[in-house]
Amino acid sequence: MPAGQWTDEILDPKRKCGDPLADAAIEEIYDLGREDEVRAALGALGRNAGPVPEGLPDRLRAYFAASQVLPEWADPALIRRGQGLLGRYQGHITTNLLCASLPLCYGCANGAQVLHLSTRLTEGVFRRLMETAQFVVDVLDTGSLDPAGRGIRSAQTIRLLHATMRYHLSRHDAWDTAWGVPVNQEDLAGTLMSFSVVIPKGLAKLGVELPAADRDAYFHLWRVVGQVLGIDERLNPERFEDGATLMDAILRRQQRPSEAGTRLTKGVLDFIRECLPGPLFAGVGPSLIRHLAGDHAADIVSVPPADLSKIALQATDPLSFGYGKSGDVVPLLAKASNELGLAVFKQGLKMTNKGQRYRWQVPTGLTPAN
Structure with missing residues (x-):
């Protein structure tokens, strides 16, 4: 979508949208009462790079098969160039995650309610922050977006985590529907932009001015990750400048104290x-x-x-x-x-x-x- 087009009329409906592919897989697991079995099977994925286990419910197998296929527009050369920034700037990238990306996300009051109520980051907070940092490193590791790579597996599993949060929180008495669907498409897009836009901007504030080609390659690889995460393609822009405009629009709409x-x-x-x-x-x-x-x-x-x-x-x-x-x-x-x-x-x-x-x-x- 062209820059400047992320109006309230466009973004308001996105707060009511989840992720049909992952949501269907999670709903089937609970409908069948196979939570324990699936938990044990997913544990066999090992270090996020193993094959998908046999015997999963139909919709979960379909989910893994569909979500690991990268889009036709994914450029392997750009992905590897973007991943190359990790070796040069891992310290700065991790700090920008903690000190820019996450605080900006937490300042979006409606979306912050998900993490608050789910306890993902309010109980066992240190572990949860380390898990988030590990995810960023996983997808930025060279080769991690190859078929069944560690980054692919991490993104697929986090997408299921999001669907599970939607499943439970949408049924929770404390959830206010005025906040939108839990982990809705606008919040997902804002989180993605906090990685793909906010981190390069943060590097510049630390004196690391990325060449435009490096910045755009980094943005491209996160755009690919956004596809694996199930983000609506209309909220997953092609250009860094458009991503920055989208981030500004979401902050304008969602930032307030909570x-x-x-x-x-x-x-x-x-x-x-x-x-x-x-x-x-x-x-x-x-x-x-x-x-x-x-x-x-x-x-x-x-x-x-x-x-x-x-x-x-x-x-x-x-x-x-x-x-x-x-x-x-x-x-x-x-x-x-x-x-x-x-x-x-x-x-x-x-x-x-x-x-x-x-x-x-x-x-x-x-x-x-x-």
Whole structure:
């Protein structure tokens, strides 16, 4: 859809739309009473790159077969070029996920209710954040979008997780239909743009100006992932500029304060403090969120004021950042960003999964609470 066409008249109906292919698969599982059997079968997918198990219900088998086929317009060369950015900027990409993409999503009050009520990110918050970071790394890993690749399996399983959340929350007494369908198409599109648009913009704020060809390749690979995730093609634009316009339209419509958004963002700040412990790092989370997501977005989710003075102090500590100077804001924040992103996988995995990668295997509702 051309830029400028994402009006309220276009987007309002998308809040009433789910994902028919994945929804049908999940509904069949519950109709047949095969939750435990399917949970065990999906566990056989191993590290998100194994073959689809035999004996799944018909609609679930059809779902896996259909959703792993990439669109005709998918360009393998662009996908690999976009994936190549992970090796260069993994720390910054991970930090932008935590400090820009997620706070912007949490500031969309209606969509934040899904995560709040489902407890995906309000109980076991550190594990949930690590799972999200692992998903981003999975799809950005070279070759992960090849047939039955790890990125494909991760996206397919998250799509089932979304369908399971819709199944349960739409039947929950606390769900307000004024929020739209749980995990609806507008919210899915906003989340996708928070990866494909917000992260390159965040890299620029850290002094990493991607060549247009790299930025567009990165956007293209996320557009492919959006197809696997079941996002309406009309909300999955072809060009980065159109994606940025769509993101702006969704934020204009959905941003407002909510208890859910504030609680979710507090979980991010707590996680950052655990990954980078100690008083000298206390200002990193608020400062990075305000720098990357902006003060307006940070205020909506009640982020404390930035404390650049503590980050400047870190630059003089030989055991810490070791570069930058007081007042040199972007280099200081860029170094803080890289340190945080790397710490997420070094410290975060130690805290939450004994140093092992996470496996997106079983959708919420098909696995016992933990």
